[in-house]
Amino acid sequence: MKISQKRIVTAYVFLAIPLVFYIVVRFYPMIYAFWLSFTNWRLISPKKDFVGFDNFVKLFKDKVFMTSLWNTIKYVAYGIPLVIVLSLFLAATLNKVRHLQWFYRLLYVMPYITPLVAVSWVWRWIYQRPPAGVLNNILMAFGLDAQPFLTSMDQSLPAIVVTTVWVNLGYCIIIYLAGLQTIPQEYLEAAKIDGATSRQSFFKITLPLLNPITVFLVVTQSITFLRIFTQVYNMTDQGSGGPLNATKPLVLYIYQKAFRSFDMGLASSATVILFMLIMGITLIQLLVLNKRVQY
Amino acid sequence: MKRALLLLLVVSVIFAGFAGAVKITYWQYYYETKVKLVDQLIEEFEKQNPGIEVEHVTFPYENFNEKVAVSVPAGVGPDVLTLFYGWIPLYVTSGYLVPLPEAEFSPEYLNSEFFPFVSKGIQFDGIPYALPTAVRSLALFWNKDLFAEAGLDPEVPPTTFAEMVEFAKKLTKYDDKGNIIQEGLTMQPSGQGHQWIREVLVRQLGGTPYSADNRTVLYHMTAPETIKVYTDLITKDKVGYPGFLNDDVTAFRSLKAAMTIDGSFRLGTFRPLENLNWGVTELPSMNGVKSNFASFWAHAITTNATGDKLDASIKFLKFITSEYAQTLWLEQVGELPANPNVAAAYYDHPEFGPFLKGLEYAHATFFVDESGQRQVLMDAVDKVWIQGMDPIKAFEEAAAEDQAIIDEFWSRVE
Numbered sequence: 001m002k003i004s005q006k007r008i009v010t011a012y013v014f015l016a017i018p019l020v021f022y023i024v025v026r027f028y029p030m031i032y033a034f035w036l037s038f039t040n041w042r043l044i045s046p047k048k049d050f051v052g053f054d055n056f057v058k059l060f061k062d063k064v065f066m067t068s069l070w071n072t073i074k075y076v077a078y079g080i081p082l083v084i085v086l087s088l089f090l091a092a093t094l095n096k097v098r099h100l101q102w103f104y105r106l107l108y109v110m111p112y113i114t115p116l117v118a119v120s121w122v123w124r125w126i127y128q129r130p131p132a133g134v135l136n137n138i139l140m141a142f143g144l145d146a147q148p149f150l151t152s153m154d155q156s157l158p159a160i161v162v163t164t165v166w167v168n169l170g171y172c173i174i175i176y177l178a179g180l181q182t183i184p185q186e187y188l189e190a191a192k193i194d195g196a197t198s199r200q201s202f203f204k205i206t207l208p209l210l211n212p213i214t215v216f217l218v219v220t221q222s223i224t225f226l227r228i229f230t231q232v233y234n235m236t237d238q239g240s241g242g243p244l245n246a247t248k249p250l251v252l253y254i255y256q257k258a259f260r261s262f263d264m265g266l267a268s269s270a271t272v273i274l275f276m277l278i279m280g281i282t283l284i285q286l287l288v289l290n291k292r293v294q295y
Numbered sequence: 296m297k298r299a300l301l302l303l304l305v306v307s308v309i310f311a312g313f314a315g316a317v318k319i320t321y322w323q324y325y326y327e328t329k330v331k332l333v334d335q336l337i338e339e340f341e342k343q344n345p346g347i348e349v350e351h352v353t354f355p356y357e358n359f360n361e362k363v364a365v366s367v368p369a370g371v372g373p374d375v376l377t378l379f380y381g382w383i384p385l386y387v388t389s390g391y392l393v394p395l396p397e398a399e400f401s402p403e404y405l406n407s408e409f410f411p412f413v414s415k416g417i418q419f420d421g422i423p424y425a426l427p428t429a430v431r432s433l434a435l436f437w438n439k440d441l442f443a444e445a446g447l448d449p450e451v452p453p454t455t456f457a458e459m460v461e462f463a464k465k466l467t468k469y470d471d472k473g474n475i476i477q478e479g480l481t482m483q484p485s486g487q488g489h490q491w492i493r494e495v496l497v498r499q500l501g502g503t504p505y506s507a508d509n510r511t512v513l514y515h516m517t518a519p520e521t522i523k524v525y526t527d528l529i530t531k532d533k534v535g536y537p538g539f540l541n542d543d544v545t546a547f548r549s550l551k552a553a554m555t556i557d558g559s560f561r562l563g564t565f566r567p568l569e570n571l572n573w574g575v576t577e578l579p580s581m582n583g584v585k586s587n588f589a590s591f592w593a594h595a596i597t598t599n600a601t602g603d604k605l606d607a608s609i610k611f612l613k614f615i616t617s618e619y620a621q622t623l624w625l626e627q628v629g630e631l632p633a634n635p636n637v638a639a640a641y642y643d644h645p646e647f648g649p650f651l652k653g654l655e656y657a658h659a660t661f662f663v664d665e666s667g668q669r670q671v672l673m674d675a676v677d678k679v680w681i682q683g684m685d686p687i688k689a690f691e692e693a694a695a696e697d698q699a700i701i702d703e704f705w706s707r708v709e
Contacts, residue, residue, distance in 0.1 A: 045389040130474040260666040
């Protein structure tokens with residue numbers, strides 16, 4: 001064997017380790033879940049009979065499943081515009097701050113590095129009805145009525161979106177800040193000399209040049225919102241996604257079917273649907289948003 | 296390789312011959328006081344039964360069903376395992392449990408050694424499968440200081456439902472906008488509230504929750520008013536609501552709820568709180584009817600245990616459910632004995648007494664999907680107090696959903 005061949009072999013040997021790892025812990029379980037979605041397996045039972053598309057039919061007839069599917073879409077639809085616009089605005093503002101910038105950055109990143117379970121419980125208490133909830137105490141101090149927040153059909157899902165946006169802001173701001181710093185100053189200076197207002201140079205220069213960052217954030221944040229679980233599990237009574245399924249996302253539905261009702265077949269089918277939803281949305285976003293901008 | 300295998304075989308044969316003991320494996324989830332006590336019991340059991348060796352395996356509660364599911368079919372699971380009684384149908388229909396041998400556990404034995412609700416709770420299709428050491432029931436906890444503050448006698452808790460409502464109204468405090476700042480009675484269907492509704496209120500209003508064969512939901516037909524009786528406390532009397540101060544236990548322990556209905560397992564939560572001056576009493580009666588809900592973890596023999604192991608498992612099961620074991624269990628773990636003879640000695644105990652008396656008239660619900668069936672009643676209450684739905688209609692919808700869960704279970708079994 002030649003040296004060059006040996007090198008190639010050595011490289012593949014090293015590559016094989018992560019490859020095997022991924023096959024065992026990622027791909028194999030994934031394919032297995034696809035198989036399970038066509039069976040009637042119950043966690044505790046040895047029986048795994050092939051049932052065709054029965055589980056999928058059952059899912060689409062299940063009102064709770066449809067509600068959680070719809071809720072999942074709501075989480076993305078409310079959450080993504082909020083987190084993108086807010087983080088871009090804050091990053092652009094922070095980019096101008098010269099004094100104590102590190103401090104503000106730290107401030108915004110704090111929620112992101114705090115364990116999500118702790119964050120959820122703190123917000124669960126912030127949203128409490130009187131006499132405990134801080135937010136309601138503030139409202140009442142201004143003479144406003146106390147709000148039910150997490151115990152309301154209409155307010156509970158937006159309340160959880162707000163918490164999630166608050167958490168994810170820090171991450172998005174850091175990414176945007178990095179992006180802002182890659183924009184060549186010459187462009188902005190040239191625009192300024194040509195008499196562009198700061199608003200014009202933001203929308204005509206900064207924003208288009210930030211497009212790759214925005215695409216990246218929209219895609220990754222959409223996936224985060226599509227997989228939302230921890231916040232809902234910890235902020236609703238007994239992790240039920242209540243009241244009356246008003247906040248239940250798909251992942252919580254899957255969890256309940258799999259580990260509370262032990263219906264692994266049905267849970268796997270719901271997982272397959274979630275997988276396709278994530279893949280579909282991601283592909284559409286990449287197609288629509290990904291544009292090359294050059295000056 | 297072959298030689299190594301051969302050697303292993305020889306060694307294991309010699310070892311087995313040398314030890315000559317039957318080894319059985321016992322599984323339970325990890326709970327410190329239970330693990331310690333079982334270790335002690337196993338030691339005594341092995342002394343009394345020289346030919347038997349018991350291996351005690353524990354694991355986190357969260358992984359219980361997953362662990363059993365992968366082990367038992369592979370033949371490496373336990374011979375005796377402790378499971379929640381509500382899972383018995385699932386385990387039996389999955390083929391993991393063997394019926395209790397009638398020669399050893401006759402109906403007479405079960406009737407004389409255990410409370411009546413136990414023998415029903417351990418059955419599947421009329422055959423008993425498991426036995427508990429300890430059980431849990433419900434009672435009414437009250438805060439003596441808040442009673443005194445409201446001008447009520449701190450030593451006299453309510454004994455009837457009407458009295459409880461009257462007390463609760465006096466004990467509830469509101470701010471100037473009408474928001475509750477102190478609950479008279481906790482209203483938490485997701486806690487023990489759903490059990491209280493299903494097994495207590497329904498029966499007190501003259502109903503029966505389920506048919507005798509556990510296949511038909513009856514509560515909405517036999518006691519349609521039940522949810523109304525419950526939600527009136529939230530919407531009409533305004534003595535509390537679900538989620539006040541997050542949950543019932545938090546509200547009561549932070550002195551913001553005057554009364555709460557909870558299980559015997561909560562004694563350990565309230566006992567160490569020095570600022571909480573509490574008492575506990577039997578659940579209030581209504582229309583002269585007393586009822587209670589009981590639940591338990593029970594030990595069952597699995598299909599792994601055959602031949603000598605089955606005999607040893609039977610002996611072990613008898614031992615850990617004996618009066619002796621139950622007495623130790625009460626003293627060291629704090630759970631109620633499943634045997635009325637053991638319970639009798641503690642009837643006047645200020646903490647255990649009310650729960651033990653409750654056991655006499657308690658019912659253990661036959662759950663096919665405990666969390667699903669709980670959710671159904673949580674939702675019914677939410678529909679009334681959040682959405683303003685007619686309580687009777689909400690109860691009917693709950694019954695329909697409950698029936699669907701039950702039908703689905705039986706359609707799988709048959």
